[in-house]
Each structure stands twice: as C-alpha cells, then as structure tokens.
Amino acid sequence: MAADGAFRVKFPSPLPPSGITGFSHPNCYMRDTHNCSEDMSRDHFISKSVLDLLCAKTVDVIFPWTDVGRRTAVGIENLTSGILCVRHNNALSPLDGVATQAFRNLVDAAVYVIRKSLATKKIFYAVSGEGLELWALKLLFGAYHATMATEDRDALKGTLPPDLSIFQKALEGEALARPCGLYVRSAVGPMGIRAGWGPLTTETGNRVTGLRFLAGPVEFELIVDPAGLNFDAIRQQSFYRPSAIDLTGTRRAADIFLSGPTFETSETMRLELRETRTSEGPAPSNTPTFAPR
Numbered sequence: 397m398a399a400d401g402a403f404r405v406k407f408p409s410p411l412p413p414s415g416i417t418g419f420s421h422p423n424c425y426m427r428d429t430h431n432c433s434e435d436m437s438r439d440h441f442i443s444k445s446v447l448d449l450l451c452a453k454t455v456d457v458i459f460p461w462t463d464v465g466r467r468t469a470v471g472i473e474n475l476t477s478g479i480l481c482v483r484h485n486n487a488l489s490p491l492d493g494v495a496t497q498a499f500r501n502l503v504d505a506a507v508y509v510i511r512k513s514l515a516t517k518k519i520f521y522a523v524s525g526e527g528l529e530l531w532a533l534k535l536l537f538g539a540y541h542a543t544m545a546t547e548d549r550d551a552l553k554g555t556l557p558p559d560l561s562i563f564q565k566a567l568e569g570e571a572l573a574r575p576c577g578l579y580v581r582s583a584v585g586p587m588g589i590r591a592g593w594g595p596l597t598t599e600t601g602n603r604v605t606g607l608r609f610l611a612g613p614v615e616f617e618l619i620v621d622p623a624g625l626n627f628d629a630i631r632q633q634s635f636y637r638p639s640a641i642d643l644t645g646t647r648r649a650a651d652i653f654l655s656g657p658t659f660e661t662s663e664t665m666r667l668e669l670r671e672t673r674t675s676e677g678p679a680p681s682n683t684p685t686f687a688p689r
C-alpha cells in the first residue's frame with residue numbers, strides 16, 4: 397500500500413545512486429545528465445529474459461510522416477551494448493525485471509484462460525504499469541541509439557532523436573504528460589495483427605514519436621511525442637494506461653492489475669479469448685495461440 401492507500405507494485409529506483417558524478421561519457425546516450433561512469437557497459441541492453449517473452453524479435457519505431465504512420469522495424473536482439481555507460485546501464489537494468497514479470501504474467505494468464513481444463517477459478521496478477529512504461533521508454537531510446545550506432549542507421553536517416561529530457565524526467569518520477577504514455581490494444585483478431593489501424597498522422601514531422609511491441613495477446617504502443625498524431629484514431633483502438641487487463645475465456649478468467657498513479661484511475665481493458673483447438677498437443681508455453689472468442 398502506498399501512502400494514499402492505493403496498492404503499488406514496487407521496483408528499484410532507475411536512477412544512479414548517490415549523487416551526480418559530473419562526468420559525461422561521449423558514447424553514453426544519457427551523457428547530457430552529466431552522471432556517467434568512465435567505463436562503457438558491455439552487457440546486453442535488454443536482458444534475454446524479456447526478449448524471450450516478446451512475440452516478435454523486432455519493435456516498430458514510429459514517426460509521424462506525411463499522411464500515414466511511418467514505421468521502421470528495429471531488431472531488438474541486435475540492440476548493441478556500448479550505448480550506455482556502466483553506471484546508467486546498471487540503473488536501468490532493474491526495469492527489465494519489471495517488464496519480464498509483466499510479460500510473463502500476461503502470457504501465463506492467457507495460457508491459463510485458453511487451456512483445456514475444467515478449472516473455473518479466477519486468478520489475479522499485479523504488475524507495475526509505471527515501471528512497464530519506463531521500460532518501454534528505455535526500449536525506445538535504446539532502439540534509436542543502437543540503430544544509429546550501426547550500419548542500419550539509414551533506416552532512421554534524417555530523423556531527430558526522441559527528447560532525452562522526457563526520459564530523464566520520467567525516471568525521476570514525473571510521468572509523461574497526457575496524452576503521451578503507454579497504450580494497449582488487442583493483438584488478437586481474424587485479420588491478424590494491426591488489422592484496421594487507421595491513419596495515425598495529420599502533419600509532417602521527422603521526430604521519433606514512439607514504438608510498438610507485442611507481448612502475449614496484446615500490443616503495447618508507447619507515445620512520447622504527440623505532435624501530428626491522431627489521438628481520436630488511437631483511442632478508438634487502444635486503452636490508455638489501463639488499470640487492468642482482464643482476460644476472459646470460455647470457462648475462466650484472469651485479471652492483471654497495472655499499478656501506478658497514472659494507471660489506477662483508468663478504464664480496465666477487457667479481452668475475450670477462446671480455448672485453443674490443437675490436435676498436436678499443447679503449444680510451448682511461451683508461444684500460445686490466440687484466437688478471438
């Protein structure tokens with residue numbers, strides 16, 4: 397319970413500990429905070445445990461561009477080390493644990509709901525919505541800077557980087573201002589993923605505005621720059637910072653609560669799933685098959 401009586405899933409601070417070092421490593425993308433260490437991290441930018449739970453091995457980096465949303469797919473397995481100093485990398489790495497827990501719960505909940513079983517008990521999970529949004533920010537900045545550091549940089553040619561100050565403020569506890577933040581929508585449908593997604597943009601621009609990734613039965617979209625985006629179209633298909641994702645199957649349901657001040661007053665996202673009908677035995681637990689009920 398937080399001081400205001402609301403429940404919160406806690407996670408470690410994503411800020412480097414004990415004061416500012418005053419040093420800016422030229423290769424660290426958080427160098428403008430003047431809080432780097434002198435050595436660069438050689439760890440993978442995103443831990444393998446998270447990658448294993450994401451449905452696709454790419455994330456879509458989004459631009460507002462002419463009259464359709466322009467996307468560039470960035471391979472997350474290729475997110476290089478060498479974009480953060482050790483100090484910043486260590487501070488951000490607990491966010492991978494937050495994301496791992498959230499995605500594992502989503503997949504477990506979906507598998508529970510659709511598996512062949514006579515169970516009827518409802519099960520509950522709690523994850524940190526605010527922590528997940530910070531992780532998505534980490535992924536966005538990593539995807540941009542890792543891509544710019546490789547020969548794939550042509551994919552982002554002529555693109556301005558996302559504004560680092562919003563990431564730093566979010567890490568300090570000041571969440572992205574509305575209508576920016578995390579949107580969630582069903583990735584389940586007869587037309588496949590992203591069916592019916594309308595034009596997203598109305599103006600031209602050349603700044604990265606967000607990214608999308610799939611985990612379990614849902615697609616997450618992080619928006620960091622509202623300029624030129626059609627939020628009416630986005631809201632028609634997505635839930636903005638939902639307070640919970642409720643999965644309902646034929647016999648049983650599972651609820652995943654998303655904690656955090658910007659999430660807990662929002663609408664609950666409800667998603668109906670049906671049991672899978674596979675004749676070749678159960679699918680591997682991390683790659684469930686989803687179908688609309």
Ligand SMILES: [Zn+2]
Nearest residue numbers: 424432481484
């Ligand atoms: Zn640094």
